[in-house]
Amino acid sequence: MSALLRVAGLRKRFGGLVATDDVSFEVSAGEIVGLIGPNGAGKTTLFNQLAGLIRPDAGRIEVGGVDLTGMAPHRVCGQGVVKTFQNVASFADMTVLENATVGGLARAGLDEARARGLRALQRVGLAGREHVLAADLSLPEKARLEIARALATGPRLMLLDEAMATLTHHEQREVVDLVRALRDEGITFLVIEHHMKTIMSMCERVLVLNFGRLIAQGTPAQVSRDPAVISAYLGSSVPEADHA
Ligand SMILES: Nc1ncnc2c1ncn2[C@@H]1O[C@H](COP(=O)(O)OP(=O)(O)O)[C@@H](O)[C@H]1O
Ligand SMILES: [Mg+2]
Incomplete structure (x- = not known):
């Protein structure tokens, strides 16, 4: 390797x-x-x-x-190269999809970023939770969202x-x-x-x-x-x- x-x-x-x-x-x-x-x-x-x-x-x-x-x-x-933050850093007053889209925006324009966000949410098991506010997620879901946001950057x-x-x-x-x-x-x-x-x-x-x-x-x-x-x-x- x-x-x-x-x-x-x-x-x-x-x-x-x-x-x-x-x-x-x-x-x-x-x-x-x-x-x-x-x-x-x-x-x-x-x-x-x-x-x-x-x-x-x-x-x-x-x-x-x-x-x-x-x-x-x-x-x-x-x-x-992408890093998640030590204390869960999602934007609490934004939806799950908006948060994941922020990750995608690191690499693409809005439409593509949103598509990347959606794919990342599916990949981490948050499909169906796109329109929930990040603040309302459970702790394990918040950890998954952090990973999805990082994933959406295409690392x-x-x-x-x-x-x-x-x-x-x-x-x-x-x-x-x-x-x-x-x-x-x-x-x-x-x-x-x-x-x-x-x-x-x-x-x-x-x-x-x-x-x-x-x-x-x-x-x-x-x-x-x-x-x-x-x-x-x-x-x-x-x-x-x-x-x-
Ligand atoms: N921005 C900073 N300014 C001054 N000291 C800092 C700063 N960031 C971290 N430190 C100090 O550097 C050392 C290492 O911190 P950190 O990297 O956060 O450790 P760890 O993540 O292993 O707990 C600690 O003593 C911390 O207080
Ligand atoms: Mg530390």
Whole structure:
């Protein structure tokens, strides 16, 4: 498999704090890769740089051989990279279809954007809910809408930032199944998620950040046994041990 995403030496400083510190890794096309680490480790900051929302101080981001470093978000989106937001960010007073159409507008005019929105809603299981206000959706439906909005941009790399945080274990399983199906259709995923069970069942490979540095990477079983990872989580929320 060829690398779809190449990140090299990525660095971002906020005043005296180094939020991502010389981070380098690759993601192959068709992978589902988890990104974990304690609160404040720099996960969202890393995603924001990949999506063009924050300009790195140093380093390089390449997707499909194209250098995206410092590119504006709409151009990054045009290269097929899209990010969902940590706290469900749908426009509450807009309908489900209007929300999904916003995703489509990143790549097309209104009619085509609406068609893209409709297709994305069908794909995530929200057909029939098009005219409901986003505010009136259940939590699992809101998570699906976030994915639909991202899907409507026509991505090849989706960055999910705790898209499942508000869901029960059973509801998370359903989103995991959806992500796996979308991967089988050709989309590559990088996923921030703190439920270790969900990461375990979803990802072939996991990257671990701590204080902005990449301290481990490997299979979920490997990283959950890694002494550096275990000590990084000491004193914060230790991920549930799960070697099933
Ligand atoms: N815009 C910002 N300005 C200043 N500090 C920030 C900003 N965004 C994030 N940080 C800090 O950078 C560190 C990493 O944050 P973040 O990437 O949100 O971590 P995570 O997503 O892993 O919880 C934290 O210490 C956070 O307070
Ligand atoms: Mg975060």
